[in-house]
Amino acid sequence: MTDGNARRTIWPAGNGAVDIIDQTTLPHACATRRLATVADVAEAIAVMRVRGAPLIGATAAYGMAIAADADPSEAALKAAHDRLLATRPTAVNLAWALTRVLERLTPLPAAERAGAAWAEADAVADEDVALNAAIGDHGLTLIEAAHARNPDRPVNVLTHCNAGWLATVGWGTATAPVYKAHAAGIPVHVWVDETRPRNQGASLTAWELAEAGVPHTLIADNAGGHLMRRGQVDLCITGTDRTAANGDVCNKIGTYLKALAAHDNGVPFYVALPSPTLDLALPSGDAVPIEERAAEEVTWIPGRTADGRVETVRITGAGTPAANPAFDVTPARLVTALVTERGIVEPHRLREVFGALEAAS
Amino acid sequence: MTDGNARRTIWPAGNGAVDIIDQTTLPHACATRRLATVADVAEAIAVMRVRGAPLIGATAAYGMAIAADADPSEAALKAAHDRLLATRPTAVNLAWALTRVLERLTPLPAAERAGAAWAEADAVADEDVALNAAIGDHGLTLIEAAHARNPDRPVNVLTHCNAGWLATVGWGTATAPVYKAHAAGIPVHVWVDETRPRNQGASLTAWELAEAGVPHTLIADNAGGHLMRRGQVDLCITGTDRTAANGDVCNKIGTYLKALAAHDNGVPFYVALPSPTLDLALPSGDAVPIEERAAEEVTWIPGRTADGRVETVRITGAGTPAANPAFDVTPARLVTALVTERGIVEPHRLREVFGALEAAS
Numbered sequence: 087m088t089d090g091n092a093r094r095t096i097w098p099a100g101n102g103a104v105d106i107i108d109q110t111t112l113p114h115a116c117a118t119r120r121l122a123t124v125a126d127v128a129e130a131i132a133v134m135r136v137r138g139a140p141l142i143g144a145t146a147a148y149g150m151a152i153a154a155d156a157d158p159s160e161a162a163l164k165a166a167h168d169r170l171l172a173t174r175p176t177a178v179n180l181a182w183a184l185t186r187v188l189e190r191l192t193p194l195p196a197a198e199r200a201g202a203a204w205a206e207a208d209a210v211a212d213e214d215v216a217l218n219a220a221i222g223d224h225g226l227t228l229i230e231a232a233h234a235r236n237p238d239r240p241v242n243v244l245t246h247c248n249a250g251w252l253a254t255v256g257w258g259t260a261t262a263p264v265y266k267a268h269a270a271g272i273p274v275h276v277w278v279d280e281t282r283p284r285n286q287g288a289s290l291t292a293w294e295l296a297e298a299g300v301p302h303t304l305i306a307d308n309a310g311g312h313l314m315r316r317g318q319v320d321l322c323i324t325g326t327d328r329t330a331a332n333g334d335v336c337n338k339i340g341t342y343l344k345a346l347a348a349h350d351n352g353v354p355f356y357v358a359l360p361s362p363t364l365d366l367a368l369p370s371g372d373a374v375p376i377e378e379r380a381a382e383e384v385t386w387i388p389g390r391t392a393d394g395r396v397e398t399v400r401i402t403g404a405g406t407p408a409a410n411p412a413f414d415v416t417p418a419r420l421v422t423a424l425v426t427e428r429g430i431v432e433p434h435r436l437r438e439v440f441g442a443l444e445a446a447s
Numbered sequence: 448m449t450d451g452n453a454r455r456t457i458w459p460a461g462n463g464a465v466d467i468i469d470q471t472t473l474p475h476a477c478a479t480r481r482l483a484t485v486a487d488v489a490e491a492i493a494v495m496r497v498r499g500a501p502l503i504g505a506t507a508a509y510g511m512a513i514a515a516d517a518d519p520s521e522a523a524l525k526a527a528h529d530r531l532l533a534t535r536p537t538a539v540n541l542a543w544a545l546t547r548v549l550e551r552l553t554p555l556p557a558a559e560r561a562g563a564a565w566a567e568a569d570a571v572a573d574e575d576v577a578l579n580a581a582i583g584d585h586g587l588t589l590i591e592a593a594h595a596r597n598p599d600r601p602v603n604v605l606t607h608c609n610a611g612w613l614a615t616v617g618w619g620t621a622t623a624p625v626y627k628a629h630a631a632g633i634p635v636h637v638w639v640d641e642t643r644p645r646n647q648g649a650s651l652t653a654w655e656l657a658e659a660g661v662p663h664t665l666i667a668d669n670a671g672g673h674l675m676r677r678g679q680v681d682l683c684i685t686g687t688d689r690t691a692a693n694g695d696v697c698n699k700i701g702t703y704l705k706a707l708a709a710h711d712n713g714v715p716f717y718v719a720l721p722s723p724t725l726d727l728a729l730p731s732g733d734a735v736p737i738e739e740r741a742a743e744e745v746t747w748i749p750g751r752t753a754d755g756r757v758e759t760v761r762i763t764g765a766g767t768p769a770a771n772p773a774f775d776v777t778p779a780r781l782v783t784a785l786v787t788e789r790g791i792v793e794p795h796r797l798r799e800v801f802g803a804l805e806a807a808s
Contacts, residue, residue, distance in 0.1 A: 113764035277770075280745065282643060282667040285762055288746070292767045304769040306643040306745055307668050308701025312737070312775035315703070340669025342676070346707040376673070384641065384667055385649070387748050389760025397758050399750025401646050403474035406653045408665040409638075414673035 094255050095141055102155040104148045108135045113293040114390045124153045124166045131173040138253020139327045139363050140214045143179030146170045147207035150187040154203035158196040175375040176413045177327040178365045183210055211255045217360040218257035220427035225263025232320045233272050240273035242320045244310055247281045247338035248290035249325025259358035260323040268300045276302040283384040307340050311347035321354045329364050333418030333433020334371025339411055345420035354422040364440055371415035381408035455616050456502055463516040465509045469496045474654040475751045485514045485527045492534040499614020500688045500724050501575045504540030507531045508571040511548040512564035519560035536736040537774045538688040539726045544571055572616045578721040579618035581788035586624025593681040594633050601634035603681045605671055608642045608699035609651035610686025620719035621684040629661045637663040644745040668701050672708035682715045690725050694779030694794020695732025700772055706781035715783040732776035745769035
């Protein structure tokens, strides 16, 4: 849901189910898929039909609502919580949303739990849209400032992975400032990192920027450092799957390399951070569990042939071994600031600005 | 040509032609291709049937021999020189080899030029093998030292692109120390950067390491920084397409990002440099022309389907714009040392060790 795209990425479908945009078929087809059971929801998260920390959280919340419809007993709800929690390890929004819904339901009589669960999941989704809109408003000031420094050309923003509309319920995190700037008439151009191995930049970010009419250029993940050395990047904005109390940012593998290049070239490196992605219980990023995904995600690539067939091809010889760590940690010293719903926050000020969250949890 | 692979990547085929291994079909097929005209040679270099700075140089030298066979006049040789020089802009070996052969032939009577050209091209190829073997011997000491520091596990080497046997006439540059270490019984394991967009790591380096029996693991280009942060890389070795007098290294796009990560983590970053790749006339890397290749190299990927067909697939939606700078410059401050045929040379000592080359040219 942005000015350029009025839909959400997940919505209640009635009859105890939700519909999602199945992101595994993009950009070659934009298909919706119905999730009617906890198993459906767990599968959709694990195979990344939905992905992106905020959307994983919202989907898990709806998963708890689906579970409560089927069996509102405490045991069943706890089982659903645990099953969904096991789908992916890195994004903290998953645990945050599951715990939020479970803690809302447990004190209620069983008969009231399903209704309350759907309401709570809707609240998680609505809040995500509102948080991202606020991130967009705060981030817009950074793009406005960059434009004021060089008014004669578009502001060049580099982003990694997809922290866009598709990674959230609406607006996106890293893309929200871009969409706000575009809507405000500020000329903006986005360098889209391809984001191997899952190609979320090539298949998702490029697609949603095109849908919204935002100028953009796809680049190999290798190219960003070169562009920064040549002065072709004004600022970087990425999302995050979990940010520690000291401001260390865990995000899609490769984020760290771009942050190093930004630091080496005096390019500001921003991370868009809705507060559910903050893990103040973690003192530093070193303790974030890094998901190791299947080697086949590196060696096989899906795409569309010239005559329109969707095929998956192996880019290596048979039997080439591959490793696939899905996330890395960017140390706080490389992060210029976090763009949050409460404003632009330097890493060392995270506790000061969001400390109340820790006390409340 | 290594201990594990007795063939060269280019060889005279008789009747005024050369045969090459066509690297565009690897790893799915290892096919040879005959080059019988200057046009064949120019096409093979431009579309990267042969690639890698040293092999580009040797191929161009054979191209001059083919030209001399057809027409040994000075005008024809100069035309061949210019046509071959225009095929690719970044690797300095191309200009080096073409000038070398042309300067050898010009003083000769026309009737002697063809024979001299073939002999000179053979010499370029033979010297490449010898230079790389010497690089291997010097680089071996670095791997031996790393092994001595951690004798209980394999030495983990990270490399980017293919600076292997396939990038040269034999041995490879960055891989020569690895092959020498493997032959010496030192346990070594190579992290192979996929190297988007042309996937030379996935399709060439992984293939040739497998042929030679060297343990290796393919990774997305995004993963190297994470592995270095986790202590899983002992040293990096890459090749170079052109190294300036101050030690700035121009190499495959993405090299700079790995050098930044190595520097940030105290991992030594070595560049294997045969002297024909050195451009002492250039004071710094900023002046190296960076080749911009076709956008389709980013948006389309060739591979093999599960049922064995070779297909090329588009990974983006139709019409996604892409940029494709093929090289970047790694500043000398990030390069621990250059591994040359004359030994291990810190960047600031390049002029001292190789200054005679400049005087001679």
